[in-house]
Amino acid sequence: MRGKKVGQNLEKRIQLFTIGVVLIFTILVGRLGYLQLAQGEEYERLAAGNRIRLLPLEAPRGEFLDCNGKVLVANRLAPTISVVPMDLEELEDPQAVLERLGELLGFDVVQSYHDTIARKKARQEFRLFEPIRVATDVDIETLTIIEEHLMELPGVVIEEQPVREYVMGDIGAHIFGYVREISREELDAWRDRGYRMGDLVGKTGLERVFDQTLRGEKGNRRVEVDAVGHPIRDQGKKAPVQGNNLQLTIDARIQVAATKALRESMEELRTRTYNPMPNARTGAAVVLDVNSGAVLAMVSEPGFDPNIFVKENISEEEWQELNDPVLKPQLNRVLRGEYPSGSTFKMITAIAGLGKGIIKPEDTVNCTGFYWRIEPKRCWNRGGHGRVNLKRALAESCNIYFYDLGYRTGIDTITEYADMFGLGKPTGIELHPGEKGGFLATSQWRLQHFGEPWQPGETLSAAIGQGFSTYTPLQMANYAAMIANGGIRYRPYLVQRIISSTGEVLEVFGPEIMERAKVSPETFAAVREGMRAVTEPGGTAYSHFAGFPVPVAGKTGTAQNPQVEDHGWFIGFAPADNPEVAVAVLVEQGGGGSGAAAPVARAIFEAIFLDSGEDLFPAEAGE
Numbered sequence: 001m002r003g004k005k006v007g008q009n010l011e012k013r014i015q016l017f018t019i020g021v022v023l024i025f026t027i028l029v030g031r032l033g034y035l036q037l038a039q040g041e042e043y044e045r046l047a048a049g050n051r052i053r054l055l056p057l058e059a060p061r062g063e064f065l066d067c068n069g070k071v072l073v074a075n076r077l078a079p080t081i082s083v084v085p086m087d088l089e090e091l092e093d094p095q096a097v098l099e100r101l102g103e104l105l106g107f108d109v110v111q112s113y114h115d116t117i118a119r120k121k122a123r124q125e126f127r128l129f130e131p132i133r134v135a136t137d138v139d140i141e142t143l144t145i146i147e148e149h150l151m152e153l154p155g156v157v158i159e160e161q162p163v164r165e166y167v168m169g170d171i172g173a174h175i176f177g178y179v180r181e182i183s184r185e186e187l188d189a190w191r192d193r194g195y196r197m198g199d200l201v202g203k204t205g206l207e208r209v210f211d212q213t214l215r216g217e218k219g220n221r222r223v224e225v226d227a228v229g230h231p232i233r234d235q236g237k238k239a240p241v242q243g244n245n246l247q248l249t250i251d252a253r254i255q256v257a258a259t260k261a262l263r264e265s266m267e268e269l270r271t272r273t274y275n276p277m278p279n280a281r282t283g284a285a286v287v288l289d290v291n292s293g294a295v296l297a298m299v300s301e302p303g304f305d306p307n308i309f310v311k312e313n314i315s316e317e318e319w320q321e322l323n324d325p326v327l328k329p330q331l332n333r334v335l336r337g338e339y340p341s342g343s344t345f346k347m348i349t350a351i352a353g354l355g356k357g358i359i360k361p362e363d364t365v366n367c368t369g370f371y372w373r374i375e376p377k378r379c380w381n382r383g384g385h386g387r388v389n390l391k392r393a394l395a396e397s398c399n400i401y402f403y404d405l406g407y408r409t410g411i412d413t414i415t416e417y418a419d420m421f422g423l424g425k426p427t428g429i430e431l432h433p434g435e436k437g438g439f440l441a442t443s444q445w446r447l448q449h450f451g452e453p454w455q456p457g458e459t460l461s462a463a464i465g466q467g468f469s470t471y472t473p474l475q476m477a478n479y480a481a482m483i484a485n486g487g488i489r490y491r492p493y494l495v496q497r498i499i500s501s502t503g504e505v506l507e508v509f510g511p512e513i514m515e516r517a518k519v520s521p522e523t524f525a526a527v528r529e530g531m532r533a534v535t536e537p538g539g540t541a542y543s544h545f546a547g548f549p550v551p552v553a554g555k556t557g558t559a560q561n562p563q564v565e566d567h568g569w570f571i572g573f574a575p576a577d578n579p580e581v582a583v584a585v586l587v588e589q590g591g592g593g594s595g596a597a598a599p600v601a602r603a604i605f606e607a608i609f610l611d612s613g614e615d616l617f618p619a620e621a622g623e
Contacts, residue, residue: 055220056130057220057221057239059216059217059243060240061075061214062215062242062243062245062501063246064206064245065499066247067248068252070252072172072176072252073164073165075163075164076163078162078310079160080135080137080138080160081136081138082131082132082156082157083097083098083109083156083157084131084132085126085128085130086129097153097155097156098110100153101134101156105146106142112312113132116133116134120198125197131157133198136163136311136312137311146158164306165307166178170304171255172303173303173305174300175205175250176306177207178202178203178306178309180203181200181201182195182198193212199215202432204432206430210495213244214243216243216244217240218240220238221234223235247499249493249494250296253607254296254297255299257604258285258287258600258603258607259299261600262299262585262587263301265587265597266283269591275591277565279589280587281302281588282302282588283301283586283587283590283597284300285297285583285600285601285604286477286583287581287582288477288478288581289581290484290579292490293478293490293492295493300331304329332433333473335427335429335431335472336433336435337588338439339472339473339586340465340469340559341465341470341559342557342567342569343555343569344465344556344569345464346393346465346555347483349409349414350393350394351519352416353405354522355417355518356409358405361390361526362389362390363389363390365401367385367398367399368384370400371399371404373403373407374407378399385398391526392538395534395538397555403460403463406459406464411443412442414459415443417517421479422478423438423440423475423476424437425437425475427472427492427514428491429474429492430494435472438469438472441462465557466560473584474492476584477492477571479571480573483527483528483573484553486521487516487518491514493509493512495509496508531553531555532552534554534555535548535572544594549609550605551576552572552574552601553574554571554601555570556569556570556598557570561588568590568595568596569597570584570585570597572601574605585601587600
């Protein structure tokens with residue numbers, strides 16, 4: 001009996017165990033089915049995330065085109081030396097590899113490598129499998145040496161990355177600017193724009209202003225890695241998308257001609273036998289469309305080659321040259337240089353006198369070479385000009401005529417008209433670093449600054465463009481353009497269109513009127529007649545425009561510069577009878593404007609109207 005009961009109990013236990021096993025198995029199968037069917041995609045995504053890594057692929061930046069579609073700034077693939085941290089950490093002596101690489105490259109790779117890693121870790125952007133770039137745009141000789149020693153450089157890889165190519169070299173550098181690795185300060189300021197440590201961003205010029213437009217969309221390479229993060233195989237890639245292109249208002253041929261002319265003029269001034277100007281090494285030239293404000297050329301000398309910044313490491317010699325404290329090649333003098341205007345200001349004094357009815361164009365003043373009304377003042381022509389009306393006073397730049405007119409007009413009226421023409425305030429052009437406003441000295445400023453009223457003798461100086469006031473070459477070109485177009489002050493601009501990499505026009509920019517001068521057509525006509533006479537027989541610029549087939553209206557100026565040589569100015573427009581373009585040329589320490597700046601203006605007008613000048617983009621055969 002007892003044995004029978006034991007057998008029955010054992011059988012029941014086996015049945016219960018079997019039922020339990022079946023029940024558990026059923027639950028497990030059901031759960032597995034749920035996971036596979038209901039949440040399979042989610043778990044597959046999570047699993048893939050643990051074994052798929054995305055390596056960024058840099059996007060080429062958008063190109064810069066001139067107004068005729070010629071490429072001014074492009075991209076090219078450049079050899080880049082990088083180090084993969086994961087591979088390096090597996091070595092017994094990773095430091096030795098970095099030191100050896102530094103010997104071959106010629107700089108301290110160890111410091112550069114560890115600094116980059118520290119920055120990436122600080123921003124939680126460090127990845128063991130992601131290469132650390134240590135040298136960009138490596139020259140062919142160095143690249144060959146690196147390739148020959150790759151076997152002794154485990155973890156070192158040679159890649160090709162898109163880098164900027166500034167086609168015209170040191171021509172137009174202040175317009176385009178340059179790109180460089182993003183700084184910590186920029187990363188903090190642009191936290192919400194999707195930038196990462198190591199990204200290249202515009203630092204100056206249009207590269208900076210339109211960085212978001214130009215930068216494009218990064219791609220990525222999908223890499224499968226094992227449990228410890230080692231790459232196993234590629235899983236395809238998403239191609240990067242090139243940034244949008246900028247079509248500029250700049251005409252490359254005019255830009256080249258203006259640059260060449262300014263350089264040649266300064267060279268001639270420094271080396272001529274009679275009265276050389278050894279410090280004539282810096283200057284500016286700008287060309288505007290008088291009917292829109294479009295900038296056709298912008299030159300600041302000396303310039304610099306922005307291709308220098310493509311390299312990861314700039315040599316000490318290059319760095320010193322870029323930061324020369326005297327020549328300041330990175331300074332855009334067109335919009336950040338501030339200078340007295342000299343006699344180019346005399347049109348403002350004339351417009352103020354005519355506008356207030358103080359003079360008529362035919363009224364004359366007797367120039368004896370001296371002016372005695374307030375304090376002794378001399379004309380540049382010590383023998384005097386005799387009786388001169390407005391036309392002749394402008395043509396021959398008679399100081400006595402404008403001393404007298406300034407005295408009769410008064411400083412408040414003169415500065416009222418100067419302000420109307422945009423002198424002493426920013427033009428609004430879209431460049432970085434931003435332009436300076438210059439300075440228009442007023443009687444109110446004099447009282448606040450010195451605690452005493454404006455002095456009558458200071459009005460005489462102001463009437464001929466001397467004294468406290470300073471203006472930028474861009475302001476002076478805009479002022480000339482206003483005289484040419486009848487008083488419309490446009491905002492100068494450099495970009496006319498944004499175009500996608502596929503050719504779609506995304507945005508168009510055009511003329512923007514900032515102000516209309518309250519000046520009569522008769523007043524403008526009288527002043528334009530005087531400026532036309534400047535380039536005719538007897539005028540201060542006639543020797544440089546004699547025989548030129550297109551009528552030019554202009555004004556020379558010599559801006560006094562205490563302790564050193566005077567600055568030379570020329571501003572003007574052409575054709576004089578139907579103006580299209582205005583120019584302003586400044587040569588620092590070049591002496592008189594007729595000898596220093598007028599020849600540059602002549603060369604610019606030749607390039608525009610006579611189709612002269614060097615073309616960096618010759619047409620291909622069959623075009």
